[in-house]
Amino acid sequence: MTFAVVAEGLRKRYGDTEALAGLDLAVTQGTVHGLLGPNGAGKSTAVRILTTLLRADAGRAEVAGLDVATRPAEVRHRIGLVGQHAAVDEILTGRQNLEMFGRLHHLGTRRARTRTLELLERFSLTDAADRPAGQYSGGMRRRLDLAAGMILVPPVLFLDEPTTGLDPRARTEVWDAVRALVADGTTVLLTTQYLEEADQLASRVSVIDSGHRIADGTPDELKGMIGGDRLDVTVRDPRDLPTAAAALARVATADPEVDPDTRRVSAPVRERAAALTEVVRALDDADVTAEDIAVRRPTLDEVFLQLTGRRADPDTTPRGTEVAA
Amino acid sequence: MTVILPPVPRTPAARLRWAAADGWTIARRTLTHWGRRPGETAVALLFPVLMVLMFGYLLGGGILIPGGGGYREFLMPGMFAMTMLFGIETTFAAVATDAARGVTDRFRSMPMAPSAVVTGRAAADMLHSALGLAVMTGCGLAVGWRWRGDTADAALAVALLLLLRLAFLWVGIYLGLLARGPESLAAVQLLVWPVGFLSNAFVPTGTMPGWLGTLAEWNPISAAAAAARHLFGNPGTGDSWVAEHAVTVAVAWPALLIAIFFPLSVRRYRRLSR
Incomplete structure (x- = not known):
């Protein structure tokens, strides 16, 4: 090389x-x-x-x-x-x-x-x-x-x-x-x-x-360095967030992150299929309506947060406007 | 993959040819600017003409020239020197803009002769000032100014004025590299205008309070204006020591300025890579 x-x-x-x-x-x-x-x-x-x-x-x-x-x-x-x-x-x-x-x-x-x-x-x-x-x-x-x-x-x-x-x-x-x-x-x-x-x-x-x-x-x-896939659960009612976090915590490899603004709980998981099944069952048992459940690869933003303890850029959306000719 | 690599100059003569070609390319860039912004170029060239009209016709009637002689005859050599002084602003604005916009860095990262950025700037600015001097000469002839000495003396006067401009070139480059951006032009103007007016360009220094008159007499602008008056055979040269040695002082001042600001500019340019 x-x-x-x-x-x-x-x-x-x-x-x-x-x-x-x-x-x-x-x-x-x-x-x-x-x-x-x-x-x-x-x-x-x-x-x-x-x-x-x-x-x-x-x-x-x-x-x-x-x-x-x-x-x-x-x-x-x-x-x-x-x-x-x-x-x-x-x-x-x-x-x-x-x-x-x-x-x-x-x-x-x-x-x-x-x-x-x-x-x-x-x-x-x-x-x-x-x-x-x-x-x-x-x-x-x-x-x-x-x-x-x-x-x-x-x-x-x-x-x-x-x-x-x-x-x-x-x-x-x-x-x-x-x-x-x-x-x-x-x-x-x-x-x-x-x-x-x-x-x-x-x-x-x-x-x-x-x-x-x-x-x-x-x-x-x-x-991969920050623990493989991530499981996101978005709930319909914000009051269900603690229950959803608890359900995720049972399968996660780290503490779940809770974002009340998007009503989303997110955590790294190892066995994606097993984790998904277990979380769905737990939410069902607790009578929590999930709007969305998804397994995804982590973003580099999360990698950066994990490596340095802070976000790469507090405002990750690009700024500036295009000046029309 | 097609990587086009240019031939690298190996002999000193080839390197010199590169440097000359690059310098010309950079100078041509400025000449193209004039063509693309004819209005701005014309305003810059005609601004001193406006000053001639203001001083020559509005204020000049109240100014007496010791030893006699018409005011406009006295004023023109002073305006020639002022035109050279205004060149600092041109040089400063160009250098500061390129540095702030990253154009200087782009040039420095390119396989061009490093000297070309400066030689090209110098060539374009000197040409600009020579053009400015030609416009002012035409303006002078129109308002009744004449040169009364011989042609060799007149040519020496023009050479001394351009030498002063060359000295101001290095002042402008140094200040441009020092500034954080072209916005500091106002600060440079604040420096240029008092320096210009604290001279014999518009009024004989004898009319000023003693110490101020001495200061004004030793101003590089005054030296160039006095030398030009002497060589063109225009009135108001005075009879102090500086006035009697006008040509010598008009050579010494630019030499001193270049001796100070040329090394400072080179050092500042090198410091860009520290």
């Missing part, structure tokens, strides 16, 4: 804050690797070091087989960076932006032009090509940003919170673009606060908190 990105013991300190406290990371070539963590966990610092924008205080990192500290110029030939801001020129049109970035990648005027046409087509921006990027919607600007980050079809692409502030439709557009890139063989390191995003895109996820890695694995493995 070859790694497109390797980091060992990366450290970075700003005054009294330790942004990275010995981060280890290994990203398999040709995959999407999610870097998951709350604000201030050190995700962006890690990306800035790996993209040669920032020097680490200690530790080493290789991107595409090249040391980022000693061979930064060569690393820059092999990476694309799509940062937290949509870093495009807002006065220039989409076409002018891409042609400029193409020339700065030394494609030459003619190849910069043809590459621009390809990218506009691929990111569905052909119709908006001659409008200034400042008039684009949030999703369109992000797509232009992505296109600018892959002028050369970089072997390794870094996406730093690519969908922060986008509405659900725009997020889906960005996700589709990322999937198409990976199909072409690009390795993607994706940082995100949205657990759903990592779940959707990443084949492996590293969870980081306070500057170091606290878990690593496929999304399924991570969900």
